[in-house]
Amino acid sequence: MLSCTGSFYDPPYDESEGELGNGDFRYRCLSSGKTDAACLFSEGAVFPGAVAIGAPFEMDYSKDPESEVDSPATLAVQPAAERMISRTAGVFTPHEAGYAALLALSSSSDVVDVIHLRIAPIARVAFWNESRLEVTKLSVSAGWTTQVAAVPFDTTDELLSGSLPFAWTIEDEAIAVIETEPSANLIELRGVAGGVTTLTADIDGVQASIEITVLGGAATTSSASDTDSDSGTTTDGDTDATTGDTDMTSGTSSDTDMTSGTTDDTDATTGTTGPLLEPLDLDPEDGQGGQP
């Protein structure tokens, strides 16, 4: 999935065979790949089933060495109809719902291969944890951080790819704050003080909100709380926001730094990651819930 060309950085891609069978189209998230659901929580990319209107991406083409077509190994890709997808400086931007063909062209403008992408408007926004699983609420201890992503879906509930500048707001910043860039679909959230607040992601007026529960007292105050309160499945153990004495998944009790896996005590004010996620449909045995 990862590829490098010479000394240049070659962004990760995922490929799909062209409809004429002469090679592969390679989908790439923009360099700021964390804004594209196709590259979330992954070192690679996932070739999209559909892309969102207005969500840019990159695409190129690698010819199959065994193809009988006479053309260079790597070809430029052009949209068939600019009305559906335009291309500027190598970046493709979808404009209208429907299907749009992308063409791999030879130097003489002959079509070597074709692929169609489906373009759809965003119908709903959901939240993903780091296992790419949908979550409807989230818990974090005061002083700890966790990551959450906003991902768009269409009316058929298919994930939409392409980079999208989500706008995030949090209802009560005395309870939790957003610590990352405001225009991304992946953010880091820090619990400030015990309580419940609402995190909202917005993309072109399509909004979704998620309940955030911050466990424990103020970040600088030593306290302990039982983290089993909601799901009763993904956490098992006491959390001390000051010491970081937390075991989210195994049910054992030990001093654990959730980021490094070392057994040092953790100062909650230093930003060590220690999320308490409560995903939907998670098998408590799979160990995914609550992993940073």
Next chain:
Amino acid sequence: MSRLPLAALAAVTASLLTACGPDYSGTQFNPRSTAPVPVSLEPNRITLPVGIAVTARVEPQSSNSHPYDEYYQLRLTSQDPNIADVLRGPLEREFVFIGVNEGSTCVDVVMNDEFYECIEIIVEPPAS
């Protein structure tokens, strides 16, 4: 006196040559790819939505026993590329028909720089 037989001979020769060549009777499209939405490639009409590209091998048909072999260089040209475009495909006599904007236009069938016919191409709104 001698000019009349020569002219007659030339006329007979020309008619013989014509009779030995193919006689255009239309074009057949053999799709090379499957579009994600329905398209229609009929000998006298092509229908496809905006944004779709369909690749087909194009076979000029002859009504006599002489086919349009490789001697005949086939070229297809859209009369309005802003509605529908036609590009050469990867192999000989393969062409890619593209819906660009709604409307209808015509695709000229030209072989060895000689115009044969115009095939209607209708572009429908984007299909989702």
